[in-house]
Amino acid sequence: MNHTRRNHLKLLGAATLASLSPRMAMATTDATAPVIHEVQMLSKDPDDKKRRNIFKPDLICIKPGDTVRFIATDKGHNSVANTDMLPEGAEAWKGKISKDIEVTLTVEGxxxxxxxxxxxxxxxxxxxxxxxxxxxxxxxxAKQSGKAKSAYVDLFERADAQLGLPKEG
Ligand SMILES: [Cu+2]
Known part of the structure; x- marks a missing residue:
């Protein structure tokens, strides 16, 4: 194999990596770089009109130091931390209605x-x-009221699965 051909293959490899998901491509350059995760606040799910008043996505797993940006895509919503569902030492947040808010989360949990x-x-x-x-x-x-109760049962089921935790009986 001559030099030119080898270089060409190298380039091809780089191009393949770059065409993977942005997250994976980023992981190849700097796995520890902070990431901004976007969560939309929606009155209606554009992918399923029957789903109303949602955060999308409503479950995310991130690294310490990453930022979550809540985006007021639809009006009439905000993002507020549940004070009884925070790791010790973590700061609560409270966004204004119909406004974006960014929170950088450094405490694990x-x-x-x-x-x-x-x-x-x-x-x-x-x-x-x-x-x-x-x-x-x-x-x-944590205690939940109304439909937040079933929503959190569903969220923790999905979180268990994502974290590879055993199913509860
Ligand atoms: Cu809302």
């Missing part, structure tokens, strides 16, 4: 959040930062 006007309609979400274990069970056991 589970973070619950909700939309103030639609909390009991089930407009809630869950963020796992790094190692979930510190307050995960406590967050799971």
């Amino acid at each position: 589970a973070y619950g959040f909700h939309c103030m006007p639609h909390r009991t309609l089930g407009m809630v979400g869950l963020i796992i930062v790094g190692d979930h274990s510190g307050n995960y069970e406590a967050a799971k056991a």
Whole structure:
């Protein structure tokens, strides 16, 4: 194999890596670089019009130091941390209605959040930062009202699966 051909193959390899998902491509350059994760606040899910008043996505697993940007795509929503679903030492946040808010999460653990006007309609979400274990069970056991209750049962089921935890009987 001559030099030119070898260089060509090298380039091809780089191009293949770059065509992978942005996250994976980023991981090849700097796995520790902070990432901004976007969560939309929606009155209607454009992919399923029957789903109303939602955070999309409503479950994310991120690294310590990453930022979550809540985007007021639709009006009438906000993002507020559930004060009983935060790791010890983590700061709570409270966004204004119809406004974007960015939070940078450095403390590892589970973070619950909700939309103030639609909390009991089930407009809630869950963020796992790094190692979930510190307050995960406590967050799971937090009291919920209205439809937030079934929403969190569903969220923790999906989080368990994503974290590779055994199914509860
Ligand atoms: Cu809302």
